[in-house]
Amino acid sequence: MSEPLTTEALTPVVPLDRSSPVPLYFQVASRLQQLIESGEMPVGGRLANEVELAERLGVSRPTMRKAIAYLVERGMLVRKRGVGTQIVQPKVRRPVELSSLYDDLAKSGQAPSTVVRLLEVRGAPDHVAAALGAPDGLEVTWIERLRHAGGEPLAIMHNAVPTDVLRPTVAELERHGLYELLRSAGHVPRTAHQTVGARAATAPEARLLRESRGAAMLTMSRTAWDAAGRAVEYGSHVYRASRYSFELSLHS
Template identity: 40%
Template sequence: MASSLNIVIDKASPVPLYHQVAQGIEAAIRAGALPGGSRLDSELDLATRLNLSRPTLHKAIEELVQSGLVVRKRGVGAQVIATHAAPARGILSHFDDMHRLGNDPTSEVLSFSHLEADSETRESLNLPVNARVYHFMRLRKVGGRPQALMENWVRDDIVNLDEVSLESRGLYQILRSWGVDIRVVNQRIGATVANDYQANVLQADAGSALVTMERTAIDESGRRLEIGRHAYVADSYAFKMTLVHGQ
């Protein structure tokens, strides 16, 4: 597959080798050379053809999985996801959820900055050196009651953000108004106990339970749009999910 897709690896480039491979496969997917349902060659075969190590290919495929372009299937390997698999209107934020349930959520911006992304944020969003992001912290209330403390990093080449808009509208609502097509959201849900700062802002007891969520939103081209790290008061919000067994 590597030769037929013209994946070119430049070992002198500062771009990591795994990212070069992922970019080459991503370009083929977007161009239609690898339509939905296509199987990728095994990591071992790709590594041999490209004269790279198998761990490098494993990391490249994992990047495509995290971008929502490829899925790993037992007995099949890596397979391209159909581009229509996740329509943007089906991806809702906490703000969207609250409106859908008939509530009237409000947001208070606790901090806001537009700054050069640090190395961790650049890696998470696949940004180049010197790229800038919006970084902000919001307190979400429903019925006047604090419900969530939300920290976000958003790339600045897709939207213009300010404190006023973030207090009057949800982040995903703003992104959609700028024509951003959110196709995939990778989320990791966990739990923690409130530290002194979180307890004070959320009007909860220090050490009380919080539901946590780490999130990365991705557009139709596999571009990573934003990172979210949220903490929810445990007795005020629940996550509902439906799991479907793949064919």
């Protein structure tokens, strides 16, 4: 069994900016991810326990736990009973620009339109509260929209916005993109954590998007923060893969 990676070696290479709007757990996770991808933290190695790591890096245990959970979710770490937290081969990741679908469609002249299927105030589900870094039961405005482009359905979008950040109306959501409304309310999204994936359409999704059941769907989940470091929005979207793709600009 491999020995745990030394936390002393990690301390100087995980600098934290406590004045940054980027959450501490994300700073820690991002730097550990860089070390894994560069090979400085080799595949097959084990991390020390989260208590020791938290002490060495000067963060709380919940912050360290959240950073590790983030890397587990991204497939870079795995927890094994009797072994601990082990580094595995990292998945390919493709960052995309921080923008809204409405803004992207409008800029490309594709005439976006929106049908608001649900708009209500409710307690945030556990996974949404966790993504927003908020206590369970946080009151959010829950939004479900069907977005069209050029008259055709393109995406089903679910969003949660803390009620003390924004309480949009149906009319506002039909005429404007959510990020435009956030900007108008003084909460400009500045940083985000976004995950892109793929899966097959469910029967209800296929009906709404005019696709066959089981058709390929692109998925995206995102949490966005404003310049003050406040989480202002959580989104979970499903797109028709036959009509939509994520475009990336790569530079060497």
